[in-house]
Amino acid sequence: MNLKKISLQSISLLLLGFGTIPSTKKTSSFPYARKHLENIRLSTSIWKNATIGETTAFTFNGKSYSLAYVSEDDAYKGYLILDSDNTLCTYYVGEAKPDLASLASLSPIFSSDDIDTTDKILHSTSTADEFHATPTLNEDLYTSHYDSYSSSQYLTSCPFYYNYSYGPVKNGCAPTTGAMLISFYDRYSSMTNLVNGLLPLEHSDNKEAVDSLIIEVADYMKTDTTNGTTLSNEMSGLNQYFSDAGYSNYRAYYLDTFAKYVSFINTKKSPCFLRVKTENNVGHAVLGIGVANLRYSGNFMITHYDWKTSNTGDYYVNESKFVGFIYMGEK
Numbered sequence: 251m252n253l254k255k256i257s258l259q260s261i262s263l264l265l266l267g268f269g270t271i272p273s274t275k276k277t278s279s280f281p282y283a284r285k286h287l288e289n290i291r292l293s294t295s296i297w298k299n300a301t302i303g304e305t306t307a308f309t310f311n312g313k314s315y316s317l318a319y320v321s322e323d324d325a326y327k328g329y330l331i332l333d334s335d336n337t338l339c340t341y342y343v344g345e346a347k348p349d350l351a352s353l354a355s356l357s358p359i360f361s362s363d364d365i366d367t368t369d370k371i372l373h374s375t376s377t378a379d380e381f382h383a384t385p386t387l388n389e390d391l392y393t394s395h396y397d398s399y400s401s402s403q404y405l406t407s408c409p410f411y412y413n414y415s416y417g418p419v420k421n422g423c424a425p426t427t428g429a430m431l432i433s434f435y436d437r438y439s440s441m442t443n444l445v446n447g448l449l450p451l452e453h454s455d456n457k458e459a460v461d462s463l464i465i466e467v468a469d470y471m472k473t474d475t476t477n478g479t480t481l482s483n484e485m486s487g488l489n490q491y492f493s494d495a496g497y498s499n500y501r502a503y504y505l506d507t508f509a510k511y512v513s514f515i516n517t518k519k520s521p522c523f524l525r526v527k528t529e530n531n532v533g534h535a536v537l538g539i540g541v542a543n544l545r546y547s548g549n550f551m552i553t554h555y556d557w558k559t560s561n562t563g564d565y566y567v568n569e570s571k572f573v574g575f576i577y578m579g580e581k
Contacts (some may be wrong), residue, residue, distance in 0.1 A: 283318035382579025404540025424479035
């Protein structure tokens, strides 16, 4: 795939290089990155003793950004990406070291549909009644945090599966995300026939079995290894998979406002198939597991991003990248 189709997150991984933390290089974005880090510390349990190390300016698709490394106890713990206005675009929490050799294989997950921006409101007046009933979970995985600086609501346990080239399907982020959703319900609901056996939460714990599910879902979704997967095929593929597994009373529903996504997380307390856009308007799909609002920094989707280079942490993606989401509900 050509570089102009690599997402901002993928470019940021390239910049991370070998995971070292130079502590002296600072750009004009440094004080803003430090403020964003302070807001994150106030809103979560992460990075409590962390500091901003190096900040590096870079250009992607003709736009200027800054990458700020986060370190704790002299060890790399993640990064922040700020735009030219020093607004926080996204941040990564984890210790994964990017594999530069794999960058050539990074690709979008679904076909490049026309993507329109929509009005988005974090605090929605929506209720659970507006959604179709989702599968009942056998374990409460939802947690929330509120203070004067921030709020976050998210699921504490969901699968981490990865796209090509660690995964088996090129341009296969849609079936990879679908596989995570299927595996989640197989593990945490009464839908125990969705998968033959119990798949692990981490892809590498049984790569052969997880790869097999991703390939199967790709067949159901008619994934094109050159162009990805269309929205209609994502939905029809999930519908047919659930029906063939014996759960024909459930079907895929699609909603395209950020406020609905926030409401779904907070009322249904289940993950969803989340569609986002990259800086060059290319589609990508991830598992949506939560939402966060940071004072002065804005609203974020908490996701299980499906690149192997981010295998030890969650991606926080700015709401401006939201496109829509699919969830499984009763007919």
